[in-house]
Amino acid sequence: MTPPRVVVAGSANMDLVATAPELPRPGETVLGNDFAMVAGGKGANQAIAAARAGASCAFLGAIGSDSFGVTLKARLAASGVDSAHVRVVYGASGVALVVVNSHGENCIVVTPGANAAFTSLTEAELSAVRGADVLVSQLEVPVETVTEAALAARAAGVRVLLNAAPARALPTELLDAVDLLVVNEGEARAIAGDMSDILSVVPRAVVTLGDQGAWYGDRTGVSVRVPAFKVETVDSTAAGDAFTGALAVAWGEGRDMVEAVRWACAAGAVCARRLGASVSLPQRAEIDAMFASAS
Numbered sequence: 029m030t031p032p033r034v035v036v037a038g039s040a041n042m043d044l045v046a047t048a049p050e051l052p053r054p055g056e057t058v059l060g061n062d063f064a065m066v067a068g069g070k071g072a073n074q075a076i077a078a079a080r081a082g083a084s085c086a087f088l089g090a091i092g093s094d095s096f097g098v099t100l101k102a103r104l105a106a107s108g109v110d111s112a113h114v115r116v117v118y119g120a121s122g123v124a125l126v127v128v129n130s131h132g133e134n135c136i137v138v139t140p141g142a143n144a145a146f147t148s149l150t151e152a153e154l155s156a157v158r159g160a161d162v163l164v165s166q167l168e169v170p171v172e173t174v175t176e177a178a179l180a181a182r183a184a185g186v187r188v189l190l191n192a193a194p195a196r197a198l199p200t201e202l203l204d205a206v207d208l209l210v211v212n213e214g215e216a217r218a219i220a221g222d223m224s225d226i227l228s229v230v231p232r233a234v235v236t237l238g239d240q241g242a243w244y245g246d247r248t249g250v251s252v253r254v255p256a257f258k259v260e261t262v263d264s265t266a267a268g269d270a271f272t273g274a275l276a277v278a279w280g281e282g283r284d285m286v287e288a289v290r291w292a293c294a295a296g297a298v299c300a301r302r303l304g305a306s307v308s309l310p311q312r313a314e315i316d317a318m319f320a321s322a323s
Contacts, residue, residue: 038165040067041069042122048061069124080312081277088157091121092121126265128303162187163177167193216233241293263308274310
């Protein structure tokens with residue numbers, strides 16, 4: 029099978045990750061256990077996840093001229109992602125401050141840095157979008173850029189997957205170009221007011237439900253709850269990105285959508301068993317093994 033061509037337009041951040049017994053409350057300092065610097069950002073994570081899951085994947089985004097930017101681009105390339113179109117802008121790269129507790133729960137603060145400069149797509153970037161099977165975007169870069177990429181994809185007959193995170197209201201122009209929306213419950217409410225109304229704004233949607241799995245529905249009347257794979261969670265930081273990247277690959281391969289969501293749930297489960305963002309994203313064989321464990 030020819031690998032599906034996935035283009036991810038989104039963010040790249042350096043994740044500064046600390047582990048601690050509990051997450052600090054406002055005004056509180058807690059003594060941590062470990063610290064790591066890990067390449068991340070929802071866009072870069074999903075690009076790496078798609079490449080590891082079996083796609084031919086290219087990443088469109090912006091990094092800073094700092095040492096974090098050098099590391100981010102090297103990490104993308106080492107993971108098999110085409111980084112030829114990654115912009116380098118003067119100044120700081122995006123940074124995420126992540127704290128993970130002993131239960132695998134986290135809190136995250138993201139400063140966009142160079143991601144805010146990812147605007148007005150070049151002709152080369154638009155050409156990459158038009159040549160894809162699936163375009164994947166998120167909302168850690170300017171929504172105008174996401175909309176421009178989605179409209180270019182729609183005009184070229186490329187399927188558009190939008191992971192609408194972090195939560196925000198979205199312009200109708202963007203929603204009209206989306207073929208598949210991936211959100212959690214809070215993001216669904218931000219877009220449609222209620223999870224039950226999500227199919228009023230997009231033709232098909234996946235709502236991720238954490239350790240309860242995911243829901244898939246479309247306008248043909250399909251409505252299915254897909255159970256989660258039971259694993260011991262170490263860090264849920266990039267589990268959603270593993271899910272989205274794997275879903276894009278399965279969709280690009282032409283799998284039945286319910287099976288594609290189940291396979292994506294397997295990817296998220298494998299990811300949640302390990303600490304860190306991009307370093308925890310699973311290889312295809314690991315996803316297949318987890319998927320088969322529930323068959």
